[in-house]
Amino acid sequence: MDRPIGGFRHQRFPFETLNLRMQVRSFLAETLKDRSPLRRADSWMGADPAFSRELGRRGWVGMTLPKRYGGQDASPWERYVVAEELLAAGAPVAAHWFADRQSGPLILRYGTETQRERYLPGICRGEIYFCIGMSEPNSGSDLASIRSRAVRDGDGWVLNGQKVWTTNAHIAHYMIGLFRTGDGANYQAHPRHAGLSQFLIDLKSPGVTIRPIVDLTGGRHFNEVYFDNVRLGPDALLGTEGKGWEQVTAELAFERSGPERFLSSIALLHTLIDAVGRRPDALQAREIGRLVARLNGLRQMSLAVTAELAAGKDPAWEASCVKDLGAVFEQELPEIAQAIFDEAPAIGGGSDHAQVLAALMQMAPSFSLRGGTREILRGIIARGLGLR
Structure with missing residues (x-):
């Protein structure tokens, strides 16, 4: 085995983050006091530009970026506290x-000074939004098989191809x-990850051209994005030509390890506990206890990855573990809720719990798609453990 199994070590939040947590919690209690449980269930898939700008005004967007670009020079722990709350x-x-x-950390790490000055201040103000163009038709999470091309045209580039499942494009x-x-323009090139930028x-x-993919709830989160002879200037290249595989691997560690990988269904856990009340039967008490224990375990794993990222390491396989196990937790939660509490899901009416249950049941299938499919993640985990 190439490395020991021990990447997940217990972590504690630095004491100085406690005051920040209380500030964020107090702000949210007042700002979201009239927000229904059903709207809270949408969470990080729900957009509110005014809310994003207010977070930017408070210094809670782009926190870890340097102050000279509008950030706070904050630690990853401080950003984690804000994201979790x-x-x-x-x-x-x-x-x-x-x-x-x-996107902000990636531009900071690989971008030119001109790119940093152009994009990072707007990100920190909560005014510039990015999406991630990775997956393609017939490729899914197998990024090494993508076919979309960028060809040099004088000093610039011309893009052709298609991206799919592009959230919030x-x-x-x-x-x-x-x-x-x-x-590397030939997708069958060997090695397959050669020539990516x-x-x-x-x-x-x-x-x-951006076209929506409407989900079961009628929501428009995913999109197809088409590129038909899209011309870009020379300053559009991020990082080093041909080094895209290394860059995107570093990016995916941020995408796969955060608290959103196990908190997407948290609104349902809240309504379930409220619906069961203070006198659960033995089955309800046991299963809710198990859910809370799993949630805390996932949180600790996520914190361990945050510590690795803060130390400048590349915890790709650990992040994949968090994402895979988090998706399993999120997808099982609606099933467990139905098994221990006799209330059917309801659309367009019913109790808060019934409405949130219906919404999460429809959204849950996507949880194992975004950020990498289960099969791809388990391949990464197997390699990290020296099993393949």
Whole structure:
């Protein structure tokens, strides 16, 4: 085995984050006091630009970015506290979420100074939104098989191809997209991850078409994005040409390890506990206890990955564990809720619990798609454990 099984070590929040947590919790209690449980269930898939701008005004977007770009030079622990409180409260964070979580840090790490000055201040103000262009038709989470191409045209680039399952592309201003470049333009090239590069794409550019993929709830979170001879300037290349695989691998650790990977269904746990009340029977007490224990275990795993990221490490397999186990938890929660409490899901009426249960039942199938399918994640985990 190449490495010991021990990447998950117990972590405690630094004491100085306690005051920040209380500030965020107090702000959310007042701001979201009239927000229904059903709307809270949408959480990080629900967009509210005004709310995002208010978070930016308070310094709670782009927190870990340097102050010279509008950030707070905050630690990953401080950002985690804010993210956790927002998600636990069911706050509408979708507008700025990807820019805050991964696009900003990626631009800081790989971007030019011009790119940093152009994008990072707007991200920190909660005014510039990004989406992530990775998955493609017939590729899914197998990023090494993507076919969309970027070809040099003078000093710039021309993009052609298609991305799919692109969350919030319809509200985003920009995309960080992964494309084949140079000799790697043939998707059957060996190695398959050769010749991949990342680009900063203005989604209002001529030749970009965004089409919604409507989910079972009628929500428009996912999209198809088409590129038809989209012309980009030389400053659109993010990082180093041909190094996109290494860059996107680092990006995925941020995407797969955060609290959103196990808090997407937290509104249902809240309504379930309220519906059961203070006198649960033996089955209800046991199953709710198990759910809370699993939730705390996932949280601790996520904190361990945060510690690895804070130390400058690349915890790819640990992050994959959090994402895989988190999706299992989120998808099982509606089933367990139905098994221990006799109330049918309801759409357009009924109790808070019945409405949230119906919404989560319809959303849950997508939880094991976003951020990487279960099969891909378990392949990464197996390699990390030296099993393949």
